[in-house]
Amino acid sequence: MSSSGPGNVGIVIVSHSPKIAEGAADMVRQMVGDAVPLAWTGGDVDGGLGTNVAGILKAIETAWSPAGVAILVDLGGAETNSEMAVEMLPEGRRARVLVCNAPVVEGAVIAATESSGGSSLAAVKRSAEEFYA
Amino acid sequence: MHDANANRAAQTFVPLTASAVLVNPVGLHARPSVKLTQCAKGFAAKIEIALAVDGPWTDAKSPVKVMRVKAPQGATLYFRVAGPDGKAALAAVLALVHDGFGEA
Amino acid sequence: MSLDRAARERLVRGLAGSVIEHADELTRLDQAIGDGDHGLNMKRGFEAVVATLPDLADKSLPEMLKAIGMTLVMKVGGASGPLVGTFFMELGKALPEQPSRADLVGATEKAIDAVKARGRSEAGQKTLLDVLVPVHAVLAGGGDARAIASEAVQAADRTTPMLATRGRASFLGERSIGHMDPGSRSASLLIGAAIETLELEVNR
Numbered sequence: 407m408s409s410s411g412p413g414n415v416g417i418v419i420v421s422h423s424p425k426i427a428e429g430a431a432d433m434v435r436q437m438v439g440d441a442v443p444l445a446w447t448g449g450d451v452d453g454g455l456g457t458n459v460a461g462i463l464k465a466i467e468t469a470w471s472p473a474g475v476a477i478l479v480d481l482g483g484a485e486t487n488s489e490m491a492v493e494m495l496p497e498g499r500r501a502r503v504l505v506c507n508a509p510v511v512e513g514a515v516i517a518a519t520e521s522s523g524g525s526s527l528a529a530v531k532r533s534a535e536e537f538y539a
Numbered sequence: 540m541h542d543a544n545a546n547r548a549a550q551t552f553v554p555l556t557a558s559a560v561l562v563n564p565v566g567l568h569a570r571p572s573v574k575l576t577q578c579a580k581g582f583a584a585k586i587e588i589a590l591a592v593d594g595p596w597t598d599a600k601s602p603v604k605v606m607r608v609k610a611p612q613g614a615t616l617y618f619r620v621a622g623p624d625g626k627a628a629l630a631a632v633l634a635l636v637h638d639g640f641g642e643a
Numbered sequence: 644m645s646l647d648r649a650a651r652e653r654l655v656r657g658l659a660g661s662v663i664e665h666a667d668e669l670t671r672l673d674q675a676i677g678d679g680d681h682g683l684n685m686k687r688g689f690e691a692v693v694a695t696l697p698d699l700a701d702k703s704l705p706e707m708l709k710a711i712g713m714t715l716v717m718k719v720g721g722a723s724g725p726l727v728g729t730f731f732m733e734l735g736k737a738l739p740e741q742p743s744r745a746d747l748v749g750a751t752e753k754a755i756d757a758v759k760a761r762g763r764s765e766a767g768q769k770t771l772l773d774v775l776v777p778v779h780a781v782l783a784g785g786g787d788a789r790a791i792a793s794e795a796v797q798a799a800d801r802t803t804p805m806l807a808t809r810g811r812a813s814f815l816g817e818r819s820i821g822h823m824d825p826g827s828r829s830a831s832l833l834i835g836a837a838i839e840t841l842e843l844e845v846n847r
Contacts, residue, residue: 437573450720452687456680458720482811483722486761490716490725519573519602523580536603 415521415530416443416469418477419514420462420484422455424448430478430511438518445469457484462491466503474502474527476534478513502527508534552584554621555629558592560613563639567610571640576602578635584622586632592617599632644841645741651707652700654840658711659689661836662829672825676812680721681825688719688727704742708735722810723826726762726771727833733757748783755779762809769807769819771826774798778834788842792835799823799831 417434421427427448434444445468450456462477469475477492479485485505492503504527506513513534520533563571579586579599587596590610596619597604610616616636620629646654662669662685670682692699692714699707712732716724737750755775759765766776774795781794800823807819810826 437570438577450680450684450687451718454680454683455678456684456720458717459724460717483720483724486722486725487720489761490729494716515569515573516602519576522577523600525580533601533603536601 412472414442415473415527416471416475417514417518418465418469418475419446420457420477420479420488421448421510422457422480430514434514434518437515438522441522442518443469443471457487459487459491462488476517476530477505478510480510504531506531506534508537512537552621552625554619555625556619557629557633558615558617559633559636560615561610563642564612566612567608572602572605574640576600576605578631582624582628584620584625584628586628587619589617590614646704648700657836657840658833659693661832662689665832669825669829672823672828675822676815676819677825678811684719684721684723685829688715691718703740705735705738726758729757729761730754751779764809768809769802769805769824770810771830773802774827774830788838792838795831795834799827802827
């Protein structure tokens with residue numbers, strides 16, 4: 407909301423299925439709008455079902471915001487690969503990227519809604535995680 | 540009695556209340572909930588919603604909590620607002636409901 | 644222990660070959676209790692590692708291990724990529740260029756701790772840790788090459804009756820019992836290949 411602040415928290419969607427990741431991103435765009443940096447990634451390096459660190463790093467770069475980035479993931483490998491990607495970020499960025507423990511589609515919409523109001527990264531994560539609370 | 544409670548919570552700002560009937564076809568489901576919370580977040584005032592005049596009250600700035608209210612079409616939505624820009628906030632959220640969240 | 648360039652290349656080819664040749668078996672194991680992509684994922688990762696030869700073997704042992712880990716992280720995918728990749732990367736970080744046995748014991752312990760942290764897991768949950776941890780115990784206890792290799796095989800076998808409580812197989816609950824853990828099998832294959840190559844070097 408504020409133009410002088412660090413901007414809105416970026417959202418990254420990571421699914422084993424590129425179709426799910428892209429579809430969830432579509433939902434975020436339609437429901438929440440364009441005020442939130444957003445990127446998605448899905449599939450292994452050969453295009454099959456899975457997740458890959460290089461794709462996640464690229465998505466973080468695309469959705470990067472000085473306010474930080476919240477990552478929404480689906481099953482196991484998506485989380486492990488996302489955490490690996492976060493650790494491989496330059497040191498100054500590492501602490502500003504968080505993986506949320508939330509359902510990927512609902513979590514992405516909630517996180518983006520929270521972010522679009524100018525909330526902090528911690529607030530965005532907390533809000534997305536309320537879904538399982 | 541609930542006025543007294545609200546007064547204590549809001550301290551310097553007297554809470555404003557108003558209600559509106561949900562006219563959009565899906566009620567307060569995902570998309571309208573997102574719009575409502577986005578609108579509410581634009582104000583400093585504390586904004587709460589409820590399905591009855593005496594609550595229970597839900598923080599209108601929390602997308603998850605607003606979705607859990609699950610207000611259907613035709614339901615009356617009560618608003619309770621307190622803060623420096625409370626008047627403008629109340630007008631904005633009421634306009635959103637009257638407008639059917641841009642969906643009706 | 645000192646590995647010259649030729650020995651390092653043999654080590655890489657040995658590790659890669661062990662996984663690539665058993666890709667179908669790993670896939671079958673993973674089809675029983677996982678998403679069926681472990682063989683394919685590991686094969687893709689180690690093919691990518693082999694593709695970085697001969698340059699890869701020009702690096703010192705620690706740098707080579709780090710490079711292998713990085714390639715695996717980027718190419719394997721699934722949960723195995725970060726887990727196995729982390730093991731190699733941390734091993735590379737902790738080992739000196741000409742490690743003693745004590746160095747190897749210390750470095751593998753650090754690498755195993757990193758895998759535990761990465762997977763938020765401990766031995767006993769039907770994961771590759773159920774091979775890494777007991778094999779490390781044999782290594783630390785002074786076991787010879789044969790004892791280490793044999794423990795790797797037996798430890799993988801011992802995952803068969805285990806109940807998975809971490810990783811994809813844990814979704815199956817009781818049904819995970821009676822199948823060998825694919826990640827344990829691939830870890831066991833890699834250890835077997837490493838021992839075979841290293842023993843050859845040490846005995847020369």
